[in-house]
Amino acid sequence: MTSSCLTLSIPMKMRKSLTRKALVGAAIRMISDGRMDSATIDDIVGEADVAKGSFYKHFPNRDALKAHAHEAVRAELFAIISAISAEVEDPATYLTLGLLAAFRFGLENKITARVLLHMPADVVNPARADNAPILAMFHRGIQQGIFKLSNLDAGLVLLMGLTDLGLARLLEVQNEYLQLREVMQGICMALLRGLGVNNRRAERIVKDAMKKVIDSQAIVATIQNQHRNAL
Amino acid sequence: MTSSCLTLSIPMKMRKSLTRKALVGAAIRMISDGRMDSATIDDIVGEADVAKGSFYKHFPNRDALKAHAHEAVRAELFAIISAISAEVEDPATYLTLGLLAAFRFGLENKITARVLLHMPADVVNPARADNAPILAMFHRGIQQGIFKLSNLDAGLVLLMGLTDLGLARLLEVQNEYLQLREVMQGICMALLRGLGVNNRRAERIVKDAMKKVIDSQAIVATIQNQHRNAL
Structure with missing residues (x-):
C-alpha cells in the first residue's frame, strides 16, 4: 500500500468510523474543559475537524454525542478495572x-x-x-x-x-x-x-x-x- | 402602607435588591435543571421576569451570576449546618x-x-x-x-x-x-x-x-x- 492519496484510498466504512472517533474525541475534550454544554454543532465539527454534514450521519444531536462520549469513557475505565481485578475473589x-x-x-x-x-x-x-x-x-x-x-x-x-x-x-x-x-x-x-x-x-x-x-x-x-x- | 401602585411605591434600593434576588433565583432553577450552561442573558432575564438592562447592573456576565448562585446556596447550607452543630465539641x-x-x-x-x-x-x-x-x-x-x-x-x-x-x-x-x-x-x-x-x-x-x-x-x-x- 502506498501512502499517497491517503484520504481517497481509505474505504468508506473505515472513513465513517474515523469520523465517528474524531467526533467522540472532540466531545471528550469539550466536556473535559467545560465547553460542551454551550457548544453548537459547528463548534463540535470544528473541534473534530470533520465536515458538518457528517455529524448527523453518526448522532441525532449534541446531547446524544455527549451521552455517547460519557458511556465510552466509562466503558474504557470498566475494561481497565476488569483487566486489573480479573479473577480476584x-x-x-x-x-x-x-x-x-x-x-x-x-x-x-x-x-x-x-x-x-x-x-x-x-x-x-x-x-x-x-x-x-x-x-x-x-x-x-x-x-x-x-x-x-x-x-x-x-x-x-x-x-x-x-x-x-x-x-x-x-x-x-x-x-x-x-x-x-x-x-x-x-x-x-x-x-x-x-x-x-x-x-x-x-x-x-x-x-x-x-x-x-x-x-x-x-x-x-x-x-x-x-x-x-x-x- | 397601601398596596396600590406597588411597583412605583417601592424605593429604588429595595427594587434593586428584589431584581438581584430574582436573578439569583432564576439562576438556581436553571443550574438545577441543566439549562444554565447554554442560557443567554435573554433566557435568564425571561426566567427571572426582570428587564434585560437590569441584568448588567448586578452581574457582568452569565458566569458571574452562576458563580454567585453557587456561593449563595453553599452559604445557605453552611449557615444551617452551623446552626445545627453550634457548640458541639x-x-x-x-x-x-x-x-x-x-x-x-x-x-x-x-x-x-x-x-x-x-x-x-x-x-x-x-x-x-x-x-x-x-x-x-x-x-x-x-x-x-x-x-x-x-x-x-x-x-x-x-x-x-x-x-x-x-x-x-x-x-x-x-x-x-x-x-x-x-x-x-x-x-x-x-x-x-x-x-x-x-x-x-x-x-x-x-x-x-x-x-x-x-x-x-x-x-x-x-x-x-x-x-x-x-x-
Whole structure:
C-alpha cells in the first residue's frame, strides 16, 4: 500500500468510523474543559475537524454525542478495572484494585478523566446494570463477614463518592508523586474502613493493591513525564 | 402602607435588591435543571421576569451570576449546618450532624439542592477557606484518638464524596421515608467508620444525630407533603 492519496484510498466504512472517533474525541475534550454544554454543532465539527454534514450521519444531536462520549469513557475505565481485578475473589481486594485502577487511569489520562467528574447522578443507582458486579462484591463481603454494610445504597455512595471526589482531588494535586500516593492510600483506607473492614486487614490489602496498581515503573514514569512537560 | 401602585411605591434600593434576588433565583432553577450552561442573558432575564438592562447592573456576565448562585446556596447550607452543630465539641458528632443537615436541607429544597450536585472540583481542596472548620474537627478527632486519619485530603474526599453522591441518591429515591432514613443512616456509618471511629461509638452517634436532625415531625411532614403533591 502506498501512502499517497491517503484520504481517497481509505474505504468508506473505515472513513465513517474515523469520523465517528474524531467526533467522540472532540466531545471528550469539550466536556473535559467545560465547553460542551454551550457548544453548537459547528463548534463540535470544528473541534473534530470533520465536515458538518457528517455529524448527523453518526448522532441525532449534541446531547446524544455527549451521552455517547460519557458511556465510552466509562466503558474504557470498566475494561481497565476488569483487566486489573480479573479473577480476584476477595471482595475487599477487588474493590480496592478497582478504585486504584480508576485513579491510575485518571492520572494517565487527565483530559478523559475530567469527563468522569461530570457523570450523571444515577451512577449511584443500585438498579444500574453496570453496578451489578459491585453489588455482587458487596453481597459476598457481607456473607463472608468482612463487610459490615447495612445498606447497599450507602455502599455505592461511598465507593462512587470516593472515586469521583478522589479523582477531582488527584487531578488538582500538582503531580507530586509522594503526595498523590498518600492521598490514594488514605482514600482506599477510608473505603475499606467505611465498608466495615477491620483495620489490620484493610492496611494489608491497601499496601498490596498500591504495589500492584500504582507502584510500578510505568505510572511513576508517566507522572514524571507529565510533570516535566508541565515545566 | 397601601398596596396600590406597588411597583412605583417601592424605593429604588429595595427594587434593586428584589431584581438581584430574582436573578439569583432564576439562576438556581436553571443550574438545577441543566439549562444554565447554554442560557443567554435573554433566557435568564425571561426566567427571572426582570428587564434585560437590569441584568448588567448586578452581574457582568452569565458566569458571574452562576458563580454567585453557587456561593449563595453553599452559604445557605453552611449557615444551617452551623446552626445545627453550634457548640458541639465532639468532632464525630459535629461532622455527622453537618452531613445530616445537608441531607435534610436537600430533601426540603430539592431544586436548590441540585445546585450542590454541580459544585466545583476544588471543594475538596484543604486550602479552601470554608473547609477550615472541617479540618479543625479532623485535627481534634486525631488528637483525641477518635479518628484514624493519616491524610486530611482523604478525609475531605470522604466527607464531600458522601455528601455529594449521597444527596444525588437521596434526591432520586422517591420520597419513601423509611428507605431515605436507611440510606442516610448507612452513609453516616460509612463516614464515621471511614474516619476510623469504632463501631459501637459510631452507632450511638448516628442514632442520636438522626433523632436530632431527621426524625422530627417537621421533616416527616415535608417529605410526606412532597410525596402527596407528586401523586
